[in-house]
Amino acid sequence: ELAVWISTQRETFKKGKLSKERIDLLKGQNFIFDVKIHQWTLQFNKLKEFLKNNDWENLDNKFHSWCSSQRNRKKKGKLNSTEIQLLESIGMNWEPIDNAWNEYFEKLKMFKKEYGHIDVPSKHPIGNWVVNQRRLFNQNKLSKERINLLDNLEFIWDIQKYRWEKNFQILKEKGCNSSIIRKDPILSGWITRQRNKYKSGDLSRNKIKLL
Numbered sequence: 001e002l003a004v005w006i007s008t009q010r011e012t013f014k015k016g017k018l019s020k021e022r023i024d025l026l027k028g029q030n031f032i033f034d035v036k037i038h039q040w041t042l043q044f045n046k047l048k049e050f051l052k053n054n055d056w057e058n059l060d061n062k063f064h065s066w067c068s069s070q071r072n073r074k075k076k077g078k079l080n081s082t083e084i085q086l087l088e089s090i091g092m093n094w095e096p097i098d099n100a101w102n103e104y105f106e107k108l109k110m111f112k113k114e115y116g117h118i119d120v121p122s123k124h125p126i127g128n129w130v131v132n133q134r135r136l137f138n139q140n141k142l143s144k145e146r147i148n149l150l151d152n153l154e155f156i157w158d159i160q161k162y163r164w165e166k167n168f169q170i171l172k173e174k175g176c177n178s179s180i181i182r183k184d185p186i187l188s189g190w191i192t193r194q195r196n197k198y199k200s201g202d203l204s205r206n207k208i209k210l211l
Contacts, residue, residue, distance in 0.1 A: 010034070040083065048090050056091060067092070101146070104129045109153060118156055119163070134159065168210060 009026065012018040014034075043066050050063065059067065070087060071094055073079040079087075093099055107126050112118045120130045133150065136142040137157055156162045167190045174181055181187050194211060197203040203211075 044083075044086060051090055056093065071096075105149060108155075112153060118154055119159070119166075164207070 009018065009022075013023065047063055047066070050059075070079060070083070070092070074084065074094060104126055108118065108120070108130065111120060111124070111126065120127055122128075122131065124130075133142065133146075133155070134157060137147065167187060170187060171181065171191070181191070194203060194207070198208065
């Protein structure tokens with residue numbers, strides 16, 4: 001019965017039919033007039049408190065989920081101006097995926113500037129991101145805009161083909177029996193793999209002809 005009574009007070013309040021006297025009495029007991037607003041405010045305050053000693057990159061799953069929900073609500077026009085202002089006041093990023101992509105793209109540009117190429121090792125901090133761009137490209141899930149940006153940077157879409165041709169070119173220039181080739185574990189390992197593939201019949205006719 002108490003739950004029904006509480007629900008009735010909330011409904012009456014929402015309709016503007018609850019007297020000022022009763023509103024004051026309920027406020028004196030810390031009555032929650034709008035459960036959704038109350039829960040939103042609680043979660044916001046928790047997030048705000050968390051960010052005092054942490055940054056956005058270290059959010060736990062619970063905060064991540066809640067923030068994603070707020071972004072979706074904003075896209076659907078269901079987030080009011082007060083909520084938007086409060087979230088922006090603590091640094092809410094409304095488009096984290098785009099911003100993260102641009103951040104990694106800038107790191108890729110820096111990598112090319114530093115090393116003179118774009119063959120990023122898998123263990124490099126941006127290695128997983130690079131691999132993921134190839135996967136998205138092969139699945140036709142990478143936007144034309146991003147493909148163009150990566151193309152302008154001479155991005156390597158087929159890493160296996162690129163590395164094969166690169167190793168073949170070095171082999172062609174230095175010679176198969178060169179001491180440089182023998183002393184290089186990567187190149188000598190590559191040569192061994194080509195021989196093994198030839199023996200097992202897994203080396204293409206075009207590669208056999210080139211070699």
